[in-house]
Amino acid sequence: MSDRTARGNRIGLTIVGLALIAAAVVALARGLGLWPGLLGDAADPVTNQRVRAFAADHLWFWLALLAVAILIALLALRWLIAQTRTESIGAIRLEPDSRHGRTTLPAATLTAALRNDLEESPYLRRTRATLNGHPARPRLAMAVTLEPDADPAAAEQRVREALARLRQAMETDHLTTIIEIRSAR
Amino acid sequence: MTTTDHTHTGDAPPGDPTRERRPDVRGRGDRAAWRAARRAFRPRRGYPAIVVSAVLAAAAILIAAEIISALLGRSSLLLPVSSLARLGRTTHWDHLSALITAGAIGAVGLLLVALALWPRRPRAVALASHDPDVVLGISRGGLRRYLTQAAEGVDGIARAKVRIGRRRIRVRTVSPLRDTSGLGDRVRRAVTDRIDRLAPLRHPVVRVTVRRGKD
Numbered sequence: 001m002s003d004r005t006a007r008g009n010r011i012g013l014t015i016v017g018l019a020l021i022a023a024a025v026v027a028l029a030r031g032l033g034l035w036p037g038l039l040g041d042a043a044d045p046v047t048n049q050r051v052r053a054f055a056a057d058h059l060w061f062w063l064a065l066l067a068v069a070i071l072i073a074l075l076a077l078r079w080l081i082a083q084t085r086t087e088s089i090g091a092i093r094l095e096p097d098s099r100h101g102r103t104t105l106p107a108a109t110l111t112a113a114l115r116n117d118l119e120e121s122p123y124l125r126r127t128r129a130t131l132n133g134h135p136a137r138p139r140l141a142m143a144v145t146l147e148p149d150a151d152p153a154a155a156e157q158r159v160r161e162a163l164a165r166l167r168q169a170m171e172t173d174h175l176t177t178i179i180e181i182r183s184a185r
Numbered sequence: 186m187t188t189t190d191h192t193h194t195g196d197a198p199p200g201d202p203t204r205e206r207r208p209d210v211r212g213r214g215d216r217a218a219w220r221a222a223r224r225a226f227r228p229r230r231g232y233p234a235i236v237v238s239a240v241l242a243a244a245a246i247l248i249a250a251e252i253i254s255a256l257l258g259r260s261s262l263l264l265p266v267s268s269l270a271r272l273g274r275t276t277h278w279d280h281l282s283a284l285i286t287a288g289a290i291g292a293v294g295l296l297l298v299a300l301a302l303w304p305r306r307p308r309a310v311a312l313a314s315h316d317p318d319v320v321l322g323i324s325r326g327g328l329r330r331y332l333t334q335a336a337e338g339v340d341g342i343a344r345a346k347v348r349i350g351r352r353r354i355r356v357r358t359v360s361p362l363r364d365t366s367g368l369g370d371r372v373r374r375a376v377t378d379r380i381d382r383l384a385p386l387r388h389p390v391v392r393v394t395v396r397r398g399k400d
Contacts, residue, residue, distance in 0.1 A: 005229060006227050006228070006229040008234075009231065010230060010302070012234060012238065012301075013237060013300055014301040016241065017296070017299075017301060018294065020291065020293055021294035023287075023290055023291075027278070027283065027284075027287035028288065030278045033279065040278075042279040045273065046272075047270070062255070069245045069246075073242050076239075077242045148330065152327065152328075152331055153383055176319075177318060178322075179319065179322070180226070180309050182323075182324040182327050183330050
């Protein structure tokens, strides 16, 4: 899940929440008869004669409702799919300067090498690694899960060594990395 | 007996002269690391987002399908359309059921806005990485387990419960010993020792309480 998703989730939850609040406020105001002149009679049925006649007589009302429903469905599905977005890349570029030719390396090779490196450690149960961002300026995101009795400080040292070897393989001194240490139950 | 210790004080506010002397705050680089960690471990609100987007998508698809089927002159698919229409005709706005429904919708709306805007704790506790390119963090659960082990490893401690707060770590322990003097100190030392090894970017306040009881 990416940084953008975190922001999108906040925005999405706020919009849906505000829409629900607005609908509730209008319905409550009508039911309590607060502005009968504006909202209509509190004693009216929820769908009164006028509403029913309008809906029955106007085809465009249903088409508009259909369009809105489809739009909401598409936006909601897009929001749902965004939860799995990682911004991961397939390959990285070794020379950032493309005038000297291009050498690319599959990201999966590098992350697999990192996983294999860390798998030998007795402290670590599982390692997840993805390379994100731009092929010329990749960012590494790692989640390492420790064994329950492992020492996080020792594991951290081990991860640091593996990271140094990965950087060597990528022929770079700088690799922006996020490491999250977790522990197994 | 209860022992409370405040050894590691929280971060001094910016501008405080004591800030310069603190070994774990190294000025600008450190603040940048703190910001980077905040960004990296920002809470995602993933579960509420998944629930809301899935419910919204399902409802919208269902309604769209019903409208299409009605426009084509077919009978309704899944929704009990005719009984819903009857409900709309027979329920008046000032009915208790209508008011309760509206109230419930409003409550859900408030809950969603609160989930979105209420500040949540970051997903991980930021640690010093000694490398400006690396953001390092330990999950709350991982840190809790690690510190619980430390506290329970102290002689005379039967059980320990650790709570990781934003700036404070509470260690509640139970000891079967009759004389628990100094025990809180030893627990605190064991816990802070492990915290020091992890080197968090912000040292939390550690509070230890020792309660006498059976294991």
